[in-house]
Amino acid sequence: MELKTKINAEDGKQNLVITREFDLPLELLFKAFTVPEIIEQWMGTKVLKLESKKHGSWQFETSDAKGNVVFKANGTIHEFSPNRKITRTFEMENAPFGVQLELLEFEKLTDDTSMINMHIIYESGALRDQMLKLPFAQGINMAHNRLEDIAKKLK
Amino acid sequence: MMNLRRDVFQAIADPTRRAILLLVATQAMTAGAIASNFDTARPTVSKHLQILTECELLKQEQSGREIHYHINAKKMKEVAEFIEPFRKIWDDRFNLLETVMKNYKSK
Numbered sequence: 189m190e191l192k193t194k195i196n197a198e199d200g201k202q203n204l205v206i207t208r209e210f211d212l213p214l215e216l217l218f219k220a221f222t223v224p225e226i227i228e229q230w231m232g233t234k235v236l237k238l239e240s241k242k243h244g245s246w247q248f249e250t251s252d253a254k255g256n257v258v259f260k261a262n263g264t265i266h267e268f269s270p271n272r273k274i275t276r277t278f279e280m281e282n283a284p285f286g287v288q289l290e291l292l293e294f295e296k297l298t299d300d301t302s303m304i305n306m307h308i309i310y311e312s313g314a315l316r317d318q319m320l321k322l323p324f325a326q327g328i329n330m331a332h333n334r335l336e337d338i339a340k341k342l343k
Numbered sequence: 344m345m346n347l348r349r350d351v352f353q354a355i356a357d358p359t360r361r362a363i364l365l366l367v368a369t370q371a372m373t374a375g376a377i378a379s380n381f382d383t384a385r386p387t388v389s390k391h392l393q394i395l396t397e398c399e400l401l402k403q404e405q406s407g408r409e410i411h412y413h414i415n416a417k418k419m420k421e422v423a424e425f426i427e428p429f430r431k432i433w434d435d436r437f438n439l440l441e442t443v444m445k446n447y448k449s450k
Binding site: 197210211217220319320321326 | 350352421425426427428429430431432433434436437438439440441443444445447448
């Protein structure tokens with residue numbers, strides 16, 4: 189199966205581009221980024237605040253099953269052009285990754301299909317690479333922890 | 344936030360360690376044979392070998408009285424594809440977005 193979501197991250201650069209085509213009309217795709225209840229469903233995070241307008245700001249928070257906050261992020265919106273473009277910043281709280289600039293461009297392909305082009309710029313190439321490696325490293329860590337759990341039970 | 348005891352990326356960030364990996368990729372070698380290719384002191388090379396082994400990029404194999412270092416192809420492949428888990432996260436999110444919006448439309 190062809191990969192629907194593509195990532196272009198060139199070596200030594202401090203940006204990356206995520207592209208994806210959707211079987212959705214442009215208006216519905218754009219709506220998925222502006223209606224808090226919808227964002228909560230596909231991002232799996234709570235939307236504390238979302239002001240979809242120029243000079244607006246946003247705040248997301250994710251808790252685990254026990255109610256502990258495991259992820260908090262916020263940013264401001266610099267451009268909000270319906271069905272066309274959102275320019276915003278993104279910063280994870282209590283994490284050493286700095287602020288990133290996100291340029292989200294929405295495009296109509298046909299009446300029923302559309303695409304998004306997410307251009308993300310990090311403070312440095314090293315920070316970009318750290319963010320990219322995070323899910324990979326967590327995967328390794330989880331595998332490692334599972335092994336440790338198994339080993340403990342064997343004792 | 345996260346503390347990896349063995350950071351595979353830190354391991355390959357070092358030029359000497361990358362040179363060791365390239366060297367061992369062609370054939371399994373003993374620590375002595377690997378060290379003879381470098382001007383670096385033998386204990387320094389040993390330290391590099393230890394780090395590479397801890398990261399599972401190298402595997403040790405006993406043959407008679409000697410220990411040979413082999414490349415761990417599986418781990419090397421994982422590193423080459425390190426971007427995949429990041430892509431997968433976004434792919435999963437976007438798949439969900441598509442499903443959520445299709446239901447939204449039919450409501």
